Amino acid sequence: VTAVSVTALAPLPEVRPGDDLAALVLDASDGLRDGDVLVLAHKVVSKAEGRLRRLPDVQPGQRAVALAAEHDKDPRAVQVVLDESEALIRAQRGVLICRTRHGFVCANAGVDASNAPDDETLVLLPQDPDASARALRAALRVRAGVAPAVVIADSFGRAWRHGQCDVAIGCAGLRPLEDWRGRADARGRELRATWIAVADEAAAAADLARTKDSRQPAVIVRGLGRHVSADDDGPGASAVVRPPEEDLFR
């Protein structure tokens, strides 16, 4: 029987810049295994890495002031969003949809006040979430002698559909995309377009095992060993970014 289990680890304490996230995760778990996929809400990774901006330290520029006035937002928060963005895709009804410097398209460039350390602080996405995932995987290997795959997740809104699904913004050791193009279906017929976003599906599955107020940022997805590599960290979630010129779904 193919079976996958999804289990939230015990709540983590409030994570601060410089904290050893691998140690916190291991303390919260009762044993990680090779072949596991550890999915982490990006916020704890960002906090451990100090990817925070304090609003009192932000000097908004002209564009931020204009956008903030138009959308009834704090100009300092808008400046932080612009600083994280490669492009502003759309600004409407108080929401800024941005392409981040990583190439991800999401609301407010992933900058978020919820579950922040205090009301004056915004949490950014990690600078290089694939590198964060690789570093965490390496630290787990050193500390515990196991190398679960690591996925760093965030909740993104989607085109065409309401609501958000968690997706992978970083990963190490998990195949982000499983390519069935050219392979055969159960009848032997070629599957022409099938290309499964495994890391995004793992992130979505993990989101089902916690709630937004449970302080359970770490979730173990077990049963995906066929997608987990022992040594090679793989291309990471940056391989999932679709170049705009190839994008038919916008």
Add this chain to the structure above:
Amino acid sequence: VTAVSVTALAPLPEVRPGDDLAALVLDASDGLRDGDVLVLAHKVVSKAEGRLRRLPDVQPGQRAVALAAEHDKDPRAVQVVLDESEALIRAQRGVLICRTRHGFVCANAGVDASNAPDDETLVLLPQDPDASARALRAALRVRAGVAPAVVIADSFGRAWRHGQCDVAIGCAGLRPLEDWRGRADARGRELRATWIAVADEAAAAADLARTKDSRQPAVIVRGLGRHVSADDDGPGASAVVRPPEEDLFR
């Protein structure tokens, strides 16, 4: 511990028009429970409902002939796609991105040759996938005295990101969207935008427990009882369709 398990049922036999899908699912399972979520790949639902088109029976119109010539496709298959579409969003490199009559945006209006009964037959999406999910749920209740939630899933490409994730195109008994807007995070701060696409995440989780050639269209997701209603079938997956005029993510 919050935990979710995802288990593929035993393979189903090839499903034919008129087959009793509830009976086939119950035969393949070793017991469904209230609170379970039964996720079905849409193809078995479509086949049971006879949502098939035989290419020899299709008379392509002018527009289908022109599109087929431009994109090197079978004009009869293009006609079937157009018949299922409310709008053609984009046609490029042999792919037709369509808005279906249900409002879903996906490649080829969900019309698919893979895992079809033969090489001359195309499988369509169910006419009303929410009604299909409700009917299956009712049939399970009658036959087995349990009423798991039912999700009908398909693999959709996404804007901005490579690959496909399974999403819910129909559901009954599962809350499709969990609204945290106005509720509080772990620190008591309001979560302004959080609106979780639970049914889509359940579909994605289910996809992790089977492969595209395993003839395992039915998957049980257990542990989502808080999102499953006993009697009310809820609004269905049609509630997830985002009206184009509200869509900031395209």
